[in-house]
Amino acid sequence: MFAGCTSAASVRTLVRLCTLVLMVAVGLGSELRVRVRLSDGLVTEEVLEADSERDSISLEFKQGDGTLITFVADFKQEVKIFRALILGELERGQNQYQALCFISRLNRNEIIPSESMARLRQKNPHVIRLAEERKGLEQLTMSTAVNLSRAWQLSSHIHNMCSEAHEAIYTREADVKYWLQKGVDGSIFEVLPQTTEAPSFQACHSTKDLWQPCLCTYGLRLEWYPCLLKYCRSRDGTAKGSTYKCGIRSCSKGYHFTYYVPQKQLCLWDEET
Numbered sequence: 001m002f003a004g005c006t007s008a009a010s011v012r013t014l015v016r017l018c019t020l021v022l023m024v025a026v027g028l029g030s031e032l033r034v035r036v037r038l039s040d041g042l043v044t045e046e047v048l049e050a051d052s053e054r055d056s057i058s059l060e061f062k063q064g065d066g067t068l069i070t071f072v073a074d075f076k077q078e079v080k081i082f083r084a085l086i087l088g089e090l091e092r093g094q095n096q097y098q099a100l101c102f103i104s105r106l107n108r109n110e111i112i113p114s115e116s117m118a119r120l121r122q123k124n125p126h127v128i129r130l131a132e133e134r135k136g137l138e139q140l141t142m143s144t145a146v147n148l149s150r151a152w153q154l155s156s157h158i159h160n161m162c163s164e165a166h167e168a169i170y171t172r173e174a175d176v177k178y179w180l181q182k183g184v185d186g187s188i189f190e191v192l193p194q195t196t197e198a199p200s201f202q203a204c205h206s207t208k209d210l211w212q213p214c215l216c217t218y219g220l221r222l223e224w225y226p227c228l229l230k231y232c233r234s235r236d237g238t239a240k241g242s243t244y245k246c247g248i249r250s251c252s253k254g255y256h257f258t259y260y261v262p263q264k265q266l267c268l269w270d271e272e273t
Helices: 008-017 148-153 158-162 173-181
Strands: 020-022 031-037 043-051 056-062 068-074 079-087 097-105 120-122 138-141 144-146 169-171 189-191 214-233 243-261
Touching (some): 031 214, 043 214, 068 214, 079 214, 097 158, 097 243
Parallel strands (some): 097 169
Antiparallel strands (some): 068 079, 079 097, 144 189
16 A cells, blocks of 8 residues: 745735736646745745646645655546655665555635636746645545546546555545545445444554554645635726736645555654654
8 A cells, every 4th residue: 555034024025026927828838837935944846737628737846855746636527636655764664655645526716727827927936935825734534445447437637646556545435425426436435444443443653563554644735826816906997997817816735634554564654753
């Protein structure tokens, strides 16, 4: 199974000077590279891409520990996919890396539409971006495994995104119920042991034996992403005027995924410090 301190005024000035703008012209490239500061203080480069034809957005960056995080929003299927490629601890018997995939429903207004993302440009690509809104941490219990060979029914992106994860592809019970009501084949899903067996398994950070099953927790944060479109009012001489898209609001959001693993060896990052 795999897986500075600055004044408030200066910050406001920086945000104004470094606003990302929506270009009106159509047909420009869809890739955007943004420098962001991670929670540990390190600076990384996020690569954001929009595919208007497939109506999807991807975001990818490398964490300070070398983990590669990829996020895909599939608007057509209303599905979002998180993938983590985690460097393994070879000296502790792990493979070179572990791959994890977490799949859930994409809600409305979580992120800007793909056609708007495709038009995003930044005035100063060298500036380190700070999200305007830091959203709360979302806790997700991933109680169900997803069969990779049949996962195309949920999203065509899953096979390419999660092929390396193979048996470490997870989703939530609530999302499974929703998809089943939509006519998705139930054979895609397999309920994991922590919801069907008693007593409950211990958290991996409390488990001493590396070969015991336990509940693993993996956390990640999307440090910067365009979560909302901004609208400005034109000066057309009327009292109301017309509105037009003039920029984006940026957000940061963290996620904690909890899921079953058959042995703690597959969850070495989740240890007491």
